[in-house]
Amino acid sequence: MAKILLSMIVSNDLGPVSRLLPIAQELSKRGHDLAFCNGAKAPSLVIREAGLKNMPVVPSQLPTVYPSEFSAEIWNGNQGSSYQGFLDIDFVRAIAQDYIKMMSDFNPDIIVDTWGLPACLAAKILKKPLVTITQADNHPDGKGYIWWRTTPPNLPNPVPVVNDVLKEHGLPLLKGKIEELLMGDMVLVVGTPDTDPLPDISQITYIGPLQVNSNVENLPDWILELPIQQPLVWVYSGNPRYGDEPSIADSIVIIRACVEVLGNEKMQVVLTTGHQPLPEEFATLPSNFHFAPYVPGFALARKSDLVIHHGGHGSYLTGLSAGTPAIIVPTYSERESNARRLTNLGAGEFVLPQTRDNGEKIISMDEFREKVWRVLGDSSYQQNAQNVAKNMQKYGGAIQAADLIESLAK
Structure with missing residues (x-):
């Protein structure tokens, strides 16, 4: 050996x-x-x-x-x-x-x-x-x-x-x-x-x-017990904050946008951060949000109707290999590249953040809201994602x- x-x-x-x-x-x-x-x-x-x-x-x-x-x-x-x-x-x-x-x-x-x-x-x-x-x-x-x-x-x-x-x-x-x-x-x-x-x-x-924990049965019971009558959206922010001051890689903009746009809508939202702490400003989340530091990604993507994430290459491939469409809020250039490739495949949309003078990122909430409901409502996104997933099985x-x-x- x-x-x-x-x-x-x-x-x-x-x-x-x-x-x-x-x-x-x-x-x-x-x-x-x-x-x-x-x-x-x-x-x-x-x-x-x-x-x-x-x-x-x-x-x-x-x-x-x-x-x-x-x-x-x-x-x-x-x-x-x-x-x-x-x-x-x-x-x-x-x-x-x-x-x-x-x-x-x-x-x-x-x-x-x-x-x-x-x-x-x-x-x-x-x-x-x-x-x-x-x-x-x-x-x-x-x-x-x-x-x-x-x-x-x-x-x-x-x-x-x-x-x-x-x-x-x-x-x-x-x-x-x-x-x-x-x-x-x-x-x-x-x-x-x-x-x-x-x-x-x-x-x-x-x-x-490359995936780990592919079976939906590996998910926690509380996810499996969420009402199936409503869309399930997985929000993966990755690391919200890399330091005390805003940085180009911070993904807190994703959580802020999702809380504002998805909070108390007729959907269930699972928020994970990849073993990163949730910032104190989200100590109280909307009633339809469910937070866990980590959940097996591929299994959760398969269970979900939509994945919203920061555009990391692993997240990009996880959603596609699960056949689940995505919306990406890319926090820097490499992630924007993945976001553009996703849209070229017809398997999702992206919303580009802008950076304020203080370093904090913001996005258009109207654009984000419109794209969330567009992807959830247009079955072609899911079909295109499933076509990519089928090809990946080769x-x-x-x-x-x-x-x-x-x-x-x-």
């Missing part, structure tokens, strides 16, 4: 860990020795609840070099990684060594990563077999996060810094995109050519969606991914 390390971008969100968890559970069933690497609070809780090992890396040094200006519009991986400190060569060197130490301690036979630049860099330095799990917008052959507009010049670019580190270790240099660092010996794309289009020349394997998901990982580990 193989020792397998599962690494990812470290953020207090469930998206990356939810992507890897189904693969980890399948590999664990086959007897492999697994360890995750993510020290953020919510992902750590999910890993612990799954009964799996976690070996988080504590950075020995924090970045001090950042772009002179931060923008809520993140066009591509180069710009996004510059906000994570990859313009600082001392930080890049240090975080690579931090991951090298952790990998040397665990000594995996293979590394499986999603979006984890430091882990991918360390794996390449150690010459460890690397499988990367990605999506179209994070692939070098993709069009970036804002593919419907022309990319502006002079965006922050950490590639020269990363290339200096690669050169120090005698490794091939990146040609111009940080996403090249995320390309392993094997590249698996979550989704399908419809949900995550890439050129035919790309050296990838589509594996379809792919092997976690079982296919585990098979491919095992083939590289041998």
